Amino acid sequence: xxxxxxxxxxxxxxxxxxxxxxxxxxxxxxxxxxxxxxxxxxxxxxxxxxxxxxxxxxxxxxxxxxxxxxxxxxxxxxxxxxxxxxxxxxxxxxxxxxxxxxxxxxxxxxxxxxxxxxxxxxxxxxxxxxxxxxxxxxxxxxxxxxxxxxxxxxxxxxxxxxxxxxxxxxxxxxxxxxxxxxxxxxxxxxxxxxxxxxxxxxxxxxxxxxxxxxxxxxxxxxxxxxxxxxxxxxxxxxxxxxx
Amino acid sequence: xxxxxxxxxxxxxxxxxxxxxxxxxxxxxxxxxxxxxxxxxxxxxxxxxxxxxxxxxxxxxxxxxxxxxxxxxxxxxxxxxxxxxxxxxxxxxxxxxxxxxxxxxxxxxxxxxxxxxxxxxxxxxxxxxxxxxxxxxxxxxxxxxxxxxxxxxxxxxxxxxxxxxxxxxxxxxxxxxxxxxxxxxxxxxxxxxxxxxxxxxxxxxxxxxxxxxxxxxxxxxxxxxxxxxxxxxxxxxxxxxxx
DNA sequence: CAGTGGTCTAGACCACAAT
DNA sequence: TTGTGGTCTAGACCACTGC
Numbered sequence: 001x002x003x004x005x006x007x008x009x010x011x012x013x014x015x016x017x018x019x020x021x022x023x024x025x026x027x028x029x030x031x032x033x034x035x036x037x038x039x040x041x042x043x044x045x046x047x048x049x050x051x052x053x054x055x056x057x058x059x060x061x062x063x064x065x066x067x068x069x070x071x072x073x074x075x076x077x078x079x080x081x082x083x084x085x086x087x088x089x090x091x092x093x094x095x096x097x098x099x100x101x102x103x104x105x106x107x108x109x110x111x112x113x114x115x116x117x118x119x120x121x122x123x124x125x126x127x128x129x130x131x132x133x134x135x136x137x138x139x140x141x142x143x144x145x146x147x148x149x150x151x152x153x154x155x156x157x158x159x160x161x162x163x164x165x166x167x168x169x170x171x172x173x174x175x176x177x178x179x180x181x182x183x184x185x186x187x188x189x190x191x192x193x194x195x196x197x198x199x200x201x202x203x204x205x206x207x208x209x210x211x212x213x214x215x216x217x218x219x220x221x222x223x224x225x226x227x228x229x230x231x232x233x234x235x236x237x238x239x240x241x242x243x
Numbered sequence: 244x245x246x247x248x249x250x251x252x253x254x255x256x257x258x259x260x261x262x263x264x265x266x267x268x269x270x271x272x273x274x275x276x277x278x279x280x281x282x283x284x285x286x287x288x289x290x291x292x293x294x295x296x297x298x299x300x301x302x303x304x305x306x307x308x309x310x311x312x313x314x315x316x317x318x319x320x321x322x323x324x325x326x327x328x329x330x331x332x333x334x335x336x337x338x339x340x341x342x343x344x345x346x347x348x349x350x351x352x353x354x355x356x357x358x359x360x361x362x363x364x365x366x367x368x369x370x371x372x373x374x375x376x377x378x379x380x381x382x383x384x385x386x387x388x389x390x391x392x393x394x395x396x397x398x399x400x401x402x403x404x405x406x407x408x409x410x411x412x413x414x415x416x417x418x419x420x421x422x423x424x425x426x427x428x429x430x431x432x433x434x435x436x437x438x439x440x441x442x443x444x445x446x447x448x449x450x451x452x453x454x455x456x457x458x459x460x461x462x463x464x465x466x467x468x469x470x471x472x473x474x475x476x477x478x479x480x481x482x483x484x485x486x
Numbered sequence: 487c488a489g490t491g492g493t494c495t496a497g498a499c500c501a502c503a504a505t
Numbered sequence: 506t507t508g509t510g511g512t513c514t515a516g517a518c519c520a521c522t523g524c
Contacts, residue, residue: 013512039490050514055491063306065486071491072521184485188431190453190476208451208476210433233433233451233476240429240483243308256493282509293495298510314510315502492520500512 014049018057021047026066026077027219029178036074037067066182066219079171104139105167108132110158112151115226119148122215122226127151129158131169134200144200147227153179169225170216179224184216188238197230208233257292261300264290269309269320270462272421279317280310309425309462322414347382348410351375353401355394358469362391365458365469370394372401374412377443387443390470396422412468413459422467427459431481440473451476 012020022037031037040058044051058075061067068078113130120126131147147169149157154177165172173179191209198205210233216225255263265280274280283301287294301318304310311321356373363369374390390412392400397420408415416422434452441448453476459468 015512036490041490050516052515053513056512058491069491070522072489073523074490182486186483186485188481188483190433190451190479208433236432238431238481238483240431240481242427242429243425258493279509284509293497295496296494299493301510312510313503315508316504317509487524488522489524490520490522493518495517496515498512498514501510503507503509505506505508 014047015053015056015060018043018047018049018054019060022057022061023066023219026061027178027180031077033077033079036070036076039074064182079174103142103167104136105165106134106136107162107165108134110160112158113148115148118213118228119226123148123150123223125150125152129154135167141201143229143231144197145227145229147225149173149225153177153224173224180219181216181224182219183221184214186238186240187213189213190233191230193230201230201232203232210236210238212238257290258296258299258303261286261290261292261297262303265300265304266309266462269304270421270423274320276320276322279313279319282317307425322417346385346410347379348408349377349379350405350408351377353403355401356391358391361456361471362469366391366393366466368393368395372397374400378410384444386472386474387440388470388472390468392416392468396420396467416467423462424459424467425462426464427457429481429483430456432456433476434473436473444473444475446475453479453481455481 025031037043038046040051040054043054047054058067058069062069062075065078068076070076109130109132111130113128115123115126115128115130119128127150128148129151131145131149133145133147134141135143135145154173157177160172160176164176170181173181189211191211193201193203193205193207193209195205197209198207210231212229212231214225214227214229215223216227218224268274280286281289283294283297286297290297301310301312305312305318309321311319313319352373352375354373356371358366358369358371358373362371370393371391372394374388374392376388376390377384378386378388397416400420403415403419407419413424416424432454434454436444436446436448436450436452438448440452441450453474455472455474457468457470457472458466459470461467
């Protein structure tokens with residue numbers, strides 16, 4: 001029995017088409033992270049290719065962090081490992097090396113809005129939902145965030161009950177809207193606190209500010225979120241790996 | 244004909260041992276970036292494994308960015324692509340999108356020195372060579388750098404003629420000392436300019452400063468450089484990709 | 487125990503580069 | 506034309522998981 005590949009360039013090699021087909025299934029939410037995807041032998045039969053070709057396709061997705069192999073058990077889709085890295089701006093331990101308390105997140109506002117020029121440029125639309133949050137560490141506010149997501153893909157987000165959110169947004173994006181954030185670019189710069197931001201962060205107006213602008217992309221490379229986060233420049237630390 | 248694997252755990256699978264052996268040859272400088280390494284068939288014969296196993300070993304190194312395949316031509320070692328990313332702190336184009344002039348680099352001092360506590364902690368030795376540089380863009384000084392490298396691996400560095408340096412250090416590390424930088428971690432924070440730094444950067448003492456601390460690691464994961472770079476916080480931008 | 491991924495083989499044919 | 510990497514196959518046996 002053989003299944004047709006998803007719409008994909010027929011000139012591509014079989015493993016690439018299979019990879020894209022599997023990606024589409026993941027993006028479509030056909031599988032969940034708790035259940036294994038079909039076995040390699042099964043996929044080989046289904047798509048009428050050899051197991052080796054399936055392995056090469058799966059290898060690619062494992063390399064991208066989309067799938068995860070567990071020997072003897074199966075291959076599973078992977079909730080983006082990504083989230084742990086989102087707290088890179090905070091010093092995660094006290095000066096003495098003690099781990100800090102869990103970061104908290106307070107939703108201040110959600111509303112339909114018109115995107116700023118920068119957000120609209122990144123997202124390709126002015127029609128957005130705006131989210132305002134304040135993140136704290138040990139009851140100290142450390143990061144003030146304004147987040148923009150395209151209305152077209154997150155319709156109804158502004159009306160979700162507060163209980164639907166954990167401290168992290170990306171799992172919510174996936175579970176409620178099928179949007180899987182796969183990659184992001186950060187840009188760190190320096191600024192000064194406006195009245196409003198200073199008040200939220202409990203610092204003085206015009207105090208030095210660390211500013212992180214992020215654009216997040218989904219599995220297909222389309223931008224799905226733009227955010228600007230501000231924190232006190234004193235004590236700020238941003239870690240980054242270069243390879 | 245079969246060559247022994249490099250000293251490596253015999254319990255590892257063949258492809259992993261071959262991968263490590265090839266890594267060792269690269270680190271030892273057995274090959275240069277302009278000449279292809281032995282063909283897959285040749286390596287298969289030499290190490291008495293199948294071509295598929297060689298492919299898997301090479302695949303790993305290609306994934307790490309150490310090797311590069313060129314269809315029809317051969318597999319080549321790759322000078323670290325890395326260097327282009329080292330200028331991530333500067334806005335590389337003017338506000339209007341015009342590319343900026345090439346960054347310049349002025350060596351101020353090289354000398355044997357005792358490492359600061361932070362540098363010694365990162366490098367695991369106090370016995371270092373210290374390098375001081377000033378980097379400029381369009382004749383404006385933008386970044387003041389203090390760089391520490393372990394004396395044990397860079398013996399004689401302080402005595403090299405100035406002509407031996409291009410604007411980038413990592414190629415020099417490799418060509419003169421066989422040290423291949425493969426990975427680094429950056430940490431961005433904000434501070435204030437000391438007298439000395441302010442003078443170099445032509446800003447005022449106590450002006451806001453962007454500070455980047457980097458630890459660089461070689462192919463075997465050993466730390467080989469620690470540097471602290473400072474620039475005017477105004478106009479500073481640090482880009483980073485998250486995956 | 488059956489089923490899964492992990493390793494490895496020994497081929498085949500194709501696409502491309504260098505000569 | 507020759508030699509290289511690129512794709513693909515159809516098996517084999519091993520290591521591990523879960524029942």
